[in-house]
Amino acid sequence: MRPRRTLPPAAPPAEQAWAPRAGDVISGQYVIQRLIGKGGMGAVVAAQQVPNGGHVAIKFLHPRLAGDARATERFFREAKATTLIRSEHVVRVFDVGKSEGGLPYIVMELLEGVDLGRLLDSGPLRIPDAVDFILQAAVGLATAHAAGIVHRDLKPSNLWLSQRPDGSSLVKVLDFGISKLSVDAEEDLKLTETQSIFGSPLYMSPEQIRSAKRVDFRTDIWATGIVLYELLTDALPFDADSAAAALAAITADAPASLVAIRPDAPPALEHAIAYCLEKDVNHRCPTLAELGRLLAPFASPIGRIAAEQLTRIPVPAVTTVAPATSAASLRYLGDGRATEAGFSTVSAARRPRGSPIFAVALGIGLACVIVGLVLLGVRLGTAPRPVVAAGPSSVAPLPSVASPVVTTVRPPVTAPPPVQIVAVGDAAPPAPVASASAEPASGQPTVKPTPRTGRYANGRD
Helix, strand or coil: CCCCCCCCCCCCHHHHCCCCCCCCEECCCEEEEEEEEECCCEEEEEEEECCCCCEEEEEEECHHHHCCHHHHHHHHHHHHHHHCCCCCCECCEEEEEECCCCCEEEEECCCECEEHHHHHHHCCECHHHHHHHHHHHHHHHHHHHHCCEECCCCCHHHEEEEECCCCCEEEEECCCCCCEEHHHHHHHHHHCCCCCECCCHHHCCHHHHHCHHHCCCHHHHHHHHHHHHHHHHCCCCCCCCCHHHHHHHHHHCCCCCHHHHCCCCCHHHHHHHHHHCCCCHHHCCCCHHHHHHHHHHHCCHHHHHHHHHHCCCCCCCCCCCCCCCCHHHCCECCCCCCCCCCCCCCCCCCCCCCCHHHHHHHHHHHHHHHHHHHHHCCCCCCCCCCCCCCCCCCCCCCCCCCCCCEEEEECCECCCCCCCECCCCCCCCCCCCCCCCCCECCCCCEEEECCCCCCCCCCCC
């Protein structure tokens, strides 16, 4: 079993006092109802709009970042990116602004449900469920790609499982805070430092490790393959106990075998994932529509509808990615916890994996990573997990802006109906929150790998 989740240490009183409180009025039109969650990068509250009574979630940037022009710009980029995407599979943003106290905020829809990272706390998913969720997320991503946006930070905690009015599952993509907007190429160059890495290391593509600003939509295809593998196995294809080891494994190692952990996985499903994880971007699965074609045989009727939708979404032009890895590009940026302001880390899988080839080719680069991690004070602790709020909104949309170790046997988990109140964004709950889960399905057993012991993956121990 996975190690028990531990709560982060209590923040000092000065840290606890900054979040808006129930009854506060923001910009004369949003009455705060309750705090949903709070973390190192900000807080999320539930609010009611005056005078129409619409219910929304409001994400606030932490005061210590509000005075940082670059952090504020990345915060607002999330709103800008999201308003460019018209899809039911992407969380909606309604408004942006600054509070009377100068805190930047984003107003977005309230969501009922649970993120897929939290769902994995109950173990790997059934194959049809995992494939369905990935195909729905792919529709949101493909729509973003058609609008010139690359997410660059896809992971289970950024995929939200909710329900449609008819009770069918609905997956939404969250957190476009570090997205790359091709419509703002010059601005993107300013915000993405030449020698910085943005994203969650265990989900990053080889080309993203080299240069976060020289990636195209195919980097999201890589991350989609990683997430699908994780949903099916509750493990990751590249083992690591640190950011440096993760980058080394991604760049040089082959992914761990899917069928070794999940014997009931068909070879064609493993092939589809391996196609997403081609290190040479020019040999990778070329489009999400093609991935949908490969995954459709393993999906439910709902998933097959999503696969068909993918064929109707325009595919953007690709960017040529240089094969060489720059050692100077491997400097990790961030405090080890943040996605809200545009950079984050995740905990790792079970053990580091090395490669003589990588040691020769990228030794200097890894040294830069390790030094950067030490100097920047990266903490290998549990990152705050999103918490989501529920309820419809009547707010008008904002106008568009131009070989693993096999141990115990554990059955896959059937996706539960949404039962947890959570908030969109990277905020930790103010009190322990029970994971939303369902009783394990009684279908075929799934062989589960040794639990993760690293503390560097997806905000989960």
